[in-house]
Amino acid sequence: MEDNGNYCYKYWRPAVTVDNVVFAFDGKHLNTLLIRRSKEPFRGKWAFPGGFVEENETLKEAALRELKEETNIVPQRTGEVGEFSDVDRDPRGRTISFAFASVIRPKQMNAIQAGDDAGEARWFSVSEMPELAFDHEQIFRKAIWALRIALVHNPVQFLLLDDIFTLPELQRLYTDICGHEFDRRNFQKKFLASGILSPVLQDNDEKSTHTANQYRFNEGGYLDFKKKIITKY
Amino acid sequence: MEDNGNYCYKYWRPAVTVDNVVFAFDGKHLNTLLIRRSKEPFRGKWAFPGGFVEENETLKEAALRELKEETNIVPQRTGEVGEFSDVDRDPRGRTISFAFASVIRPKQMNAIQAGDDAGEARWFSVSEMPELAFDHEQIFRKAIWALRIALVHNPVQFLLLDDIFTLPELQRLYTDICGHEFDRRNFQKKFLASGILSPVLQDNDEKSTHTANQYRFNEGGYLDFKKKIITKY
DNA sequence: CCAAAAGTGTTAGATATACACCCATGT
DNA sequence: ACATGGGTGTATATCTAACACTTTTGG
Numbered sequence: 001m002e003d004n005g006n007y008c009y010k011y012w013r014p015a016v017t018v019d020n021v022v023f024a025f026d027g028k029h030l031n032t033l034l035i036r037r038s039k040e041p042f043r044g045k046w047a048f049p050g051g052f053v054e055e056n057e058t059l060k061e062a063a064l065r066e067l068k069e070e071t072n073i074v075p076q077r078t079g080e081v082g083e084f085s086d087v088d089r090d091p092r093g094r095t096i097s098f099a100f101a102s103v104i105r106p107k108q109m110n111a112i113q114a115g116d117d118a119g120e121a122r123w124f125s126v127s128e129m130p131e132l133a134f135d136h137e138q139i140f141r142k143a144i145w146a147l148r149i150a151l152v153h154n155p156v157q158f159l160l161l162d163d164i165f166t167l168p169e170l171q172r173l174y175t176d177i178c179g180h181e182f183d184r185r186n187f188q189k190k191f192l193a194s195g196i197l198s199p200v201l202q203d204n205d206e207k208s209t210h211t212a213n214q215y216r217f218n219e220g221g222y223l224d225f226k227k228k229i230i231t232k233y
Numbered sequence: 234m235e236d237n238g239n240y241c242y243k244y245w246r247p248a249v250t251v252d253n254v255v256f257a258f259d260g261k262h263l264n265t266l267l268i269r270r271s272k273e274p275f276r277g278k279w280a281f282p283g284g285f286v287e288e289n290e291t292l293k294e295a296a297l298r299e300l301k302e303e304t305n306i307v308p309q310r311t312g313e314v315g316e317f318s319d320v321d322r323d324p325r326g327r328t329i330s331f332a333f334a335s336v337i338r339p340k341q342m343n344a345i346q347a348g349d350d351a352g353e354a355r356w357f358s359v360s361e362m363p364e365l366a367f368d369h370e371q372i373f374r375k376a377i378w379a380l381r382i383a384l385v386h387n388p389v390q391f392l393l394l395d396d397i398f399t400l401p402e403l404q405r406l407y408t409d410i411c412g413h414e415f416d417r418r419n420f421q422k423k424f425l426a427s428g429i430l431s432p433v434l435q436d437n438d439e440k441s442t443h444t445a446n447q448y449r450f451n452e453g454g455y456l457d458f459k460k461k462i463i464t465k466y
Numbered sequence: 467c468c469a470a471a472a473g474t475g476t477t478a479g480a481t482a483t484a485c486a487c488c489c490a491t492g493t
Numbered sequence: 494a495c496a497t498g499g500g501t502g503t504a505t506a507t508c509t510a511a512c513a514c515t516t517t518t519g520g
Binding site: 006008015055080094 | 237238239240241242243244245246247248249285286287288289290291292293313315316318319320327329331382386
């Protein structure tokens with residue numbers, strides 16, 4: 001068990017890593033960012049970007065540092081997914097990982113750039129995920145679940161869209177996150193009635209053409225809306 | 234930094250601990266289990282039971298082991314709360330903690346018995362918590378929040394009650410968890426209509442007396458109810 | 467010309483809220 | 494007798510769900 005290294009402790013300690021599940025919406029579908037492993041174990045397999053935690057950073061800071069180093073992504077928001085500590089989850093030895101889920105805006109998607117020990121970095125639609133290294137399947141399922149819950153408690157959906165967006169886009173995003181189809185008319189009615197969205201006035205030229213109306217997130221309206229909901233519980 | 238111990242590694246590793254927030258309902262109020270620290274740091278202060286993770290156990294297994302050792306409690310269910318990894322959260326040195334929240338039934342409450350380095354173990358009403366050691370305030374707030382969310386997704390409320398319970402008890406439990414008063418008539422109507430509860434037939438003698446009706450959790454009804462809800466999202 | 471995508475309104479059912487009185491028990 | 498706690502029903506408002514046609518654009 002002892003690696004004969006320079007860091008010695010009185011009691012056993014596990015190695016601690018962080019993993020990042022980054023979500024992005026390309027206008028059609030929800031995607032996550034994977035890197036292809038260039039080293040053993042699982043060489044050639046896809047995995048979530050991550051790495052070892054260092055001495056002077058929190059787990060979240062470690063996650064964001066690794067994400068930036070390996071993929072050049074800096075998220076809009078990052079939340080906790082959970083711990084993954086099965087004794088045999090890493091063939092190299094006992095490693096505990098803590099996973100985070102992040103969201104970025106569509107326009108940030110092409111900032112990706114594989115760095116460090118990431119051979120390649122690529123977006124995958126959440127409905128077409130490849131086989132993953134380690135227990136990253138498990139991490140993925142838990143991350144989607146966390147995203148679904150966050151949808152209700154934080155306005156992450158609006159951090160997954162650009163500043164100005166359309167209702168059909170918002171609906172497609174909900175469909176992918178919830179894995180459930182929504183009725184278009186009811187969906188629109190609900191959001192328009194909620195006060196969460198502010199319409200963006202378009203040129204009359206554009207407006208006359210038959211394209212989707214544009215909206216912006218209205219933080220004040222959102223907070224009021226949430227206050228009403230909370231009373232319900 | 235090097236403690237000159239027997240466990241040596243090539244790279245730095247943090248110490249990893251687990252903490253347990255155990256919730257129990259005494260019929261009137263929601264309580265959590267604290268132990269009084271018998272050692273420095275924070276000697277004499279109250280804290281959640283927990284300890285260091287060992288080599289052949291997951292974090293959850295470590296949490297349950299420490300809980301049993303320090304307080305003699307074996308919970309009905311345990312869920313994740315989150316990570317606590319501020320660089321200076323433990324004055325003894327860099328320590329990362331992962332917190333779990335557990336629930337037990339009322340009749341298990343008096344099984345507590347302080348063991349190991351727990352000088353004393355005691356239940357505190359969640360509305361009358363003492364000052365806590367480390368960043369345990371933070372852990373507590375996050376644990377309550379996790380419990381509130383679990384209420385919607387898992388039937389933890391029924392693991393916090395004995396097998397047979399009354400609607401007023403259930404309502405008091407909800408009040409404490411949600412921090413919000415409910416209308417008695419609407420609360421009862423909702424639960425009775427939901428199919429989640431099965432009435433327990435009482436003797437006519439008892440029934441004629443004016444005491445609260447008894448119910449039992451109905452798992453099948455709960456699953457049907459949940460299925461309907463999920464479609465709504 | 468056809469397919470794909472977006473706009474738009476109504477109705478019926480379900481759910482949520484607000485609200486008051488009586489009875490039994492124990493002090 | 495009084496305070497506490499528990500049982501019970503109705504009316505209103507809100508929310509949810511189901512449902513079809515027209516317009517525009519691009520191929």
